Amino acid sequence: MDLVKIIRNKEKNIRQYYSKNFDKIGSMDFIEMILLDAVFIIEFIRESNAFEDGPKNLEPWMMSDIKEDLKLLENQLPFFIIQEIYDEVDRARQEFPSIPFLRLATFHFGKYTFSQGVNNDPKVKESRHLTDLLRNLMHNGVIKRPFTFDNIKLKYSAVMLRKAGVRFRVAKDKCLLNIRFEKGVLEIPRLEVDYSFERFVRNIMALEQCYKPFEAYICSYIKFLDHLINSAEDVDLLVEKGIILHWLGDDAALSSMINKLNENIGDTSAYYDDICKNMNLHYENRWNRLKATLELVYFPNIWRGTGTVAAAILLILTLIQTISSVKSVF
Template sequence: MEAQPNGYVSELENELIEIIKGVVLPEMSGTHEQCIYKVPQIIRKANPQAYTPQTISIGPFHSPRGSISDNNNLHQMEELKQKYLKGFLNRTNICVRDLVSKFQEWENKIRNCYAGLVSFDSKDFLKIIIVDACFIIEHFLRTVSYTNWKGNDPIFLKARLFKDIFNDLILLENQLPFFVLEEIYKFANINLQLPSFISITIKYFQYFNHQNINSEGLHPKHFTDLLRTFFLPSSFDFAQGEMGHAIEHLYSVSQLSEAGLVFEVSESKCLFDLKLDMGVLKMPRFEVHDKTELYMRNILAFEECHFSYQDSAFISQYLIMLDFLINTEKDVSILVDKKIIVNWMSDVNAVATMVNTLCKNVTMPRFNLKYLSLCQKLNGFYENPRNKYKAIFIHEYFDTPWKIASTITAVLLVLFTLIQAVCSIWSLVKS
């Protein structure tokens, strides 16, 4: 190949220098603090609305400040946030200058929590964080003393608005670092009259706290992380167990049921607490409603983005197992009949569709050895020749009402034919 003229080399050199000038490398010291992510597009496309705030934006990713947004709700809520900011300042008598000064100290630490590109300059960025942080704290404080505010607070006057804000505060892309909220709460000395901010937060999200986890030793990174914590086993022997490989196959609920496996609802409040004993699989109750997909998707997205090698993707493990167990409406119906799934969506097909799409494009995690052992035992139960042939027989002859009717008709026909033959032979012998 001929050498290019010196002019060409010089021009290329200058272009590369210009490219390098425009590149900002992330600070390696801050990457371990990242905990708020933009959901990867390959996951987002399955249901974009499940990750996008519909009523109120929190943090820089969806802020309408300085940008054109087609969601009028987000713009309208900015005025309400400002009223809450004033209410918070009046409540605490904090000097605005002192508040700004505190946030300036934390700016780099706050920025490091966001894994996506934050294009706002220092002034606009801090303005977003301050207004949103004060709004959340004031909103939570009013919720704690609901009886004093129910006739005056604009959010409490509209039940639907409260629910919509509640749902938006769960979204992964719509978060503030939790330490910011705690530090401002302490700075305002509110903890002298009221419980800690983590206690107030747990009370706000109590709907998800089926295990009644308390605030002791709890340090969530943000609200999405807190919801995930509510689902983790309290003993943590599951979380600290060894990790194995991913599971490749698991028979469905209907297949296992036809093979003779009995499904029972467990008294445990932890979703992960699946136990197989003497042909009985005990599963904790799982309530499914119209917002289950929203919070499960965001917890899954957090696990996908935050945990290296997916070793700690505990929610993902449970939902992938559930995806294997549930393939059709029949699988859901069995679990509903056993009161393992409480279906508030009324449509069993909607539940099956939701479960089958939740983990779409999510990285298959490595499974805890307890789950791997459980899957192997369930597959082994079905593949036991006696159970397998029993399942095949039930599937072939008793799977649907029509098959049951046909089978019974055929059996009766054979029986009547046999009786007729016996009677005929008996008549011949007798004569």
């Protein structure tokens, strides 16, 4: 059969993508495993794109489980073999013109909120497998800045930074990683978190630590969030500003998730060192903290501000009257 021949001719190359445990699997068993997995993935993604609710012969809960499994690093088939099987199946079906499998997969995963801004980035075309594709979609359109190994840590959480006058704003940028800090304003693209977010991010982080330690975009992003979020109060502030939208029940659950994600990050390159450095300097400037205290304590709204001004005027008038009285006595 043509499909079996395709896999047999590439068997040695395919095995290089897997751990040595797969060496114990016989040739025919290995070929059958790759064939069944590849055909299933092809048909699942093809039908998911054709029907809004996914393949009609699958229950909704099955769809959810399969989507999660497709993101797992340990479940990945190399793109080149899926593409060859896909092309052969299309030739047998006489379906022309054929849409490249990578384009189908890009469209399928491009529907997720974390992958907004999908375009013709060359790195997307270089994806090794589905997990790599997801990572490339996440940093599609990312701002170019140098990676470093200085590992400058953000010392202050969101609540502390607000006390130093830092303002938080939702960035209009579609790329999740494009965080900016200019003139005391921290702009962060909106992050939407559900119960599958932790599992998904752990797989992307594992991929970066194994294969992309010098371009660890997602690891750097999680580290930054971990330093920015220390408690439920920090999450509450970011939710209030529209920067975070989550479905985890309470803010403490999200804070705990982010902090746990950072526990397993090893030594990787850092992407936000310059931002962390500037934010630390902003907080450590006493004048910034003084101005913020005046604004937060005495001028948080028009009524408190009006009362503060009235009290100040009354104090000044009282002082003038006292001085006038003292002068009249002498």
